[in-house]
Amino acid sequence: MTMTSDRPVSLPDDHPRASGAKPTPRVDVAGMSEHLLGRWPEWRRAARERATDPTFWKDESQSMAEHRERVLEQMKLLASEETHQVWLGFPERLGGKDSSGANLAGFEELVAADPSLQIKAGVQWGLFASAILHLGTPEQQDRLLPAAMDLSVPGAFAMTEIGHGSDVASVATTATYDPATQEFVVHTPFRAAWKEFLGNAAVHATAATVFAQLITNGVNHGVHCFYVPVRDPETMEFLPGISGYDDGLKGGLRGVDNGRLAFDQVRVPRADLLARYGAVAADGTYSSIIDSPGRRFFTMLGSLVQGRVSLDGAAVTASKLGLAIAVKYGAERRQFTSSSPVEETVLLDYATHRRRLLPRVAETYASHFAHDRLLDLFDDVFSGEKDTPEQREDLETMAAALKSTSTTFVLETLQECRVACGGAGFMTENRITSLHHDLDVYATFEGDNTVLQQLVAKRLVGDYAKHLKGSTKTPAGLARFVVDQAADAALHRTGLRRFGQAIADVGDPRRAAGHLRDTDTQRELLADRVATMVEDVAMAMRPAQKADPVTAARIFDENQVQLVEAAKAHADLLRWSAFTEALADIEDPGTRRVLTWLRDVFGLTLIERNLAWYLVNGRLSAQRARTVTSYVDRLLDRLRPHAVDLVDAWGYGPEHLRAPIASGLEAERQEEARAYYAAQRASGEAPVSEKSLKKKQR
């Protein structure tokens, strides 16, 4: 790893800009790095180790066709590994380890090798095989999973249709049961019902898990999943009735062969309806363990939440990679002369540069800790340890909240990293644009972020309504926990208002800043905002319950932007809470101190971002609000010497970053230039500048 001159090397080491003589704490990089590996350190470490093997690296020079084949070969290596990382989530009786959490912990790290590999592997094991696992019966698992697991059957996950992206309940593909032959007839009735954007579909898939409306005896029982062979594995020709289309070039992820599939009266044996949540008897009688069609649908979809969980983790990983590159470069690169007439200023010593990058480092830490909690909850549910309907609902809400936040954040972050590195950031070899292109689609697949945010907001509003009724007491998952906290804060709102008023009367901004650094103050401000927004929206939408559909739609429309804002505020609170809780687990005092500053930066930039809300709603006085920005700036200045340590602690070395600008090359070049000028001055041959001559003449 790069050693930079600005890293504090011993304790105590005064921060050059600190006014007092307080010793600057130091981040224990190795310890923190270990700590951040989380609950399944061995699997995450192994996966990260694998990502240093050039065999798994993205080769930017390849054509789309070559890239697709390379990724398939990489997947074969994953499938043949002795350790079988990609099988971890599958049942022990089939060679897996029934360890959903460990599986994702390792899987997310694939993004450091090549996001195309992460996504194409995700299609195979996280979607196609997982559909068999979660929607199939034990018999179907035994029969169909092994070939999906060992990649002898590459598969597509045929859910999305051209006409219906995030609205899965409305897919138009039909599977009509024919009792005469005991088969389902899978059919695409029109072009909008083509299955679209399916990974593996363009080239490699020989089978697909196809979502279609199950119709039997004239009744549509809603969306179910069918196992459908699509290509002859020998010739790789489409089977009769199947047709396809190669989506071709995309904005990124060119190693994934996305495509369309359509079905023309394709016959599927009755046994290949994945029948865990709905089965059809030989005579066409439908049965299900879940009576309500609505709940059945959401249970089936909910079992596939893994995709969203892993995208959240992958987005956090990509944010780390981008920021590590930009921060390391920013800690070496010099431009323009500022304080010294000889030496140019290091980029991170510019306030604007710190502002661009360091709050994003803080937000990435928050996202990391929140993702860890999400993984916990995911593992609790899918290990069966704490698998209740409420836990599942919490998991889905939290996954939606975090996935929609982190996959938007990563794009803004990579863009900021790109421009923060200037022209060098635009060079493919420096990774940032490549990661940006690949991660772009994460914001809309596995649930469009705006749709997910509405889902979260609806849950929050629903909880609020229950809370009002006082009739429901649900167990506390993490998501619920913080919502409760938010609700609690709402109850004490009057108190908080008085508190705000008290601050308004305090004349000294320094003191107000002291308050803002206070954990409880930050929590109250953030939680109160969620609670108030949810309450406001819930109240505003109340009339919709008894209105005609058109009026109800208008009321919904009028509150939609606020709904989404409430969901964002909720995700912010989730992440802030996770960061705050994580601080307690950090044992090294220096590390904890620096991380606490970083948490303060996160909390305060959230407040700064929504400052108008706090002012308009009387939660902060103008005078106090004025101190937020300057306090953030002071914290960023204080964090400056720790910037490189903070990104190093994420544990990505040169083989993960693979960016020449983050390799120390820049500092080497500067050293060479410095030596040249020193030699020139020593030789007495340095030219005089016209400017200085003119000054002397005056």
Add this chain to the structure above:
Amino acid sequence: MTMTSDRPVSLPDDHPRASGAKPTPRVDVAGMSEHLLGRWPEWRRAARERATDPTFWKDESQSMAEHRERVLEQMKLLASEETHQVWLGFPERLGGKDSSGANLAGFEELVAADPSLQIKAGVQWGLFASAILHLGTPEQQDRLLPAAMDLSVPGAFAMTEIGHGSDVASVATTATYDPATQEFVVHTPFRAAWKEFLGNAAVHATAATVFAQLITNGVNHGVHCFYVPVRDPETMEFLPGISGYDDGLKGGLRGVDNGRLAFDQVRVPRADLLARYGAVAADGTYSSIIDSPGRRFFTMLGSLVQGRVSLDGAAVTASKLGLAIAVKYGAERRQFTSSSPVEETVLLDYATHRRRLLPRVAETYASHFAHDRLLDLFDDVFSGEKDTPEQREDLETMAAALKSTSTTFVLETLQECRVACGGAGFMTENRITSLHHDLDVYATFEGDNTVLQQLVAKRLVGDYAKHLKGSTKTPAGLARFVVDQAADAALHRTGLRRFGQAIADVGDPRRAAGHLRDTDTQRELLADRVATMVEDVAMAMRPAQKADPVTAARIFDENQVQLVEAAKAHADLLRWSAFTEALADIEDPGTRRVLTWLRDVFGLTLIERNLAWYLVNGRLSAQRARTVTSYVDRLLDRLRPHAVDLVDAWGYGPEHLRAPIASGLEAERQEEARAYYAAQRASGEAPVSEKSLKKKQR
């Protein structure tokens, strides 16, 4: 062009959601489209016509090497055109038309064909040839320009070095005069001095305009430009002493062959120092028409402002293309059922979707009108009509302010368009990701946006200081004009404060909203913010003037973020003013009315974006601030039926957009699905849903 059902087809046509029975105005699309062609309609029209020719389109399937050659071939076509669009800015005596404005008006439109073509052409005619034009003597122009103009000498513009991007004054390449041979020795002393990111350098350039420190008789006279052959035009091998490096793959613009150049004691005849602003006699005596080395340097750089002007125009064009695609798709695409149980809701009928796209349409109009003003000023200066030092300074400030704003805006806009189009937005065939990748680097080349914003802010602070001294009265260019306006507003600040207070006492938010719609209110709020921020920063930085360098640097650092914010606020005011002035020129009353709403959206979203500032600084009461967002939402609702008209008025047809999702295909597919369901219902064979059966059973 697509006809959409939601476009008002006749007058008067009530907007379905308008509460009253007021007739909805209609945008005169054809008239507006003509109007927006601006001052050189024939050249812009011709360029736009050319962009419909597939010969000039970007071919996404090509490899980098193929793409580079294709773009060179396209440039040859441009050079051989009878009309010689690309020669417009050059002297009449050499075949040009001395019409700088017309040149850029056409040049910007190349982005609709392929941004790589725009940039590679920009390197050739806008940088390489322009350096000869603006920095060369008439003799040098006559001798060197023809081959640059007709592309028989493809050239690189060798200014940027690895070690010095935006800081041109510090380039390390030297050109030392040798009186013995009457030659300059051009030399790269170390790796950081390699000329980097140069378009044409990797493959096609046979010459370069090289910026180096001119040293003669032991004195460094600062950066000057030299004409240096770099490759043998027959063999395309580097000439002796020249070496290079291919930058290879970039995040976009893969049709531009960027690369590095280095010089090892390369000898250049004395006659090839471009000598307009600095010449060396045979004996090595240096002379210049500008005595101050600082002013000389800035004059030389300033003559190359054209690049920034044209990037502003290109960014506005790309924003239009992206938004036109996303708005047209959003006006057709349906997802989820909301108001109607049968028909799904059109995306643009969702408040969140309007919020994502329509304020960006408004901002793009503002940027368009501001760019028109910039082109005017550019033409005034470069035609010599109004070429004063003050006008040049105004032009440079305005170009920096607008280029830094529009090239950041376009990236955010294309990202938003991408996600607003879901998975379809990620497909390369739908153009948006491709435009995003290509435009990415616009944010940092021709001046890093953050550096440019600081340049603008310094100018504003400088003007403020002059204003305080009261000694300088400069003529009014547009840039100066609005700055003066801002300053005027500052003088009346007390009045404005009283006004704010008055509003605070008004109980009816409806009335407050009425005020916000008022042009004068918007102007005062926006101008006051610029003036106040400039004043605050100027005051805060005052102590730096008499401080030691380290303290001065600290003071600067502490105010840097605010400086950049002030520059952004200035650019916002510039664009708002241009939009407002443009309204007066729109003759059709319906069009003017809709455009006024759009201007209000722009003005109010600017205020909304900085609402905390207005609140903290007592410019808006909390009550009034609360109305801003809801008023914007109402305006967006009112603009909804005009959305497609507003993007159509930009004048880009299907051959410019070239995106299947913006072609009407989506509506066609929906029609097909609708027909299928209608037929099914008519046949009585439609399956009953389990859900509705269960309802009946209850």
